[in-house]
């Protein structure tokens with residue numbers, strides 16, 4: 001079973017994402033900000049991280065840079081999932097090592113399609 | 122596959138109140154007369170929903186009134202048929218197929234072809250299929266060549282073609298099948314929409330073509346994609362169309378159908394391709 005860490009400061013979004021991901025056969029864990037997510041990844045890295053951009057404590061971007069700089073042995077796929085839908089943000093995310101990008105609002109099909117693209121669904 | 126029944130299941134309680142089964146029969150017959158498409162059983166319940174905007178535009182109250190109007194006006198009939206057509210698509214739908222098509226075009230190159238490879242997307246909907254081809258060809262450098270591939274994209278629906286030509290997609294549409302790097306490379310944001318760059322759209326030649334009634338484009342093709350179009354046609358129509366496609370496919374060319382479609386048991390004009398898994402080639406080599 002593939003694992004996905006959902007990182008979002010909104011409990012509602014985490015719940016929606018969890019529900020969709022579970023129907024796609026993922027084992028899901030959650031984090032409310034980048035710092036929590038990083039800690040979780042250092043303990044046990046998931047296959048995929050679904051990552052919000054704007055969060056308190058540590059943003060999605062700071063998390064992503066830290067993750068790519070970290071010594072964890074695997075390379076989790078990182079899929080941004082954010083309302084930052086402008087080209088500049090998308091380019092910056094790719095530059096920082098994001099594998100895919102979901103523009104909110106999203107639905108099941110969008111998420112499934114993006115996970116397929118990164119070879120995870 | 123037997124033809125899906127046009128009758129609605131009254132027990133489901135989803136029938137538009139103001140309309141009778143007769144009305145539904147008239148509306149679905151309009152669709153079939155224009156496109157050969159029979160309404161799939163699993164889309165019947167959508168009839169009222171998809172026709173609502175048409176009713177609103179025309180200032181009509183009921184489906185009965187619309188059915189009557191459509192019988193007296195070709196333009197209104199066209200709108201009804203357009204609204205009832207299944208135009209679902211996505212970028213790089215069944216992604217592996219696109220790689221095979223690009224491989225087929227590359228292997229033509231290897232034969233030192235002295236003409237442009239010709240590809241036809243028949244039933245192109247809003248243009249995701251031909252745009253996917255154009256992106257892939259461009260990325261593989263096929264268009265750097267003196268003789269870039271020619272892409273013809275056709276659909277029976279003028280409305281679908283207008284959208285295809287505009288290259289404009291909603292945020293939901295752009296996220297179906299299109300890798301983000303390709304979106305960044307080939308599209309520009311415009312408000313909440315994403316618009317394919319002119320240099321990409323320009324590579325595609327769009328035209329209206331009804332596969333049931335119109336002759337194919339002139340000349341022969343190396344690749345024909347006719348995916349998820351023939352599903353709801355009667356078996357006779359499907360055979361006729363496949364046979365006609367065979368006449369415009371070059372020997373050695375390939376036919377691409379949708380993931381759930383086959384030519385087996387439909388026509389003798391094609392056989393499974395030996396080179397490309399899931400694709401078809403003309404059964405008879407013409408001299």
Ligand SMILES: C[S@@+](CC[C@H](N)C(=O)[O-])C[C@H]1O[C@@H](n2cnc3c(N)ncnc32)[C@H](O)[C@@H]1O
Pocket residue numbers: 155156157158206207208209210211214243244245246247250275276277278281330331332333347348349350379
């Ligand atoms: C479900 S879409 C498939 C789009 C694309 N080929 C794909 O596989 O994603 C089917 C398309 O076929 C078109 N179509 C239906 N009947 C047709 C006909 N008789 N002649 C030409 N196009 C037709 C519809 O308008 C629609 O855009």
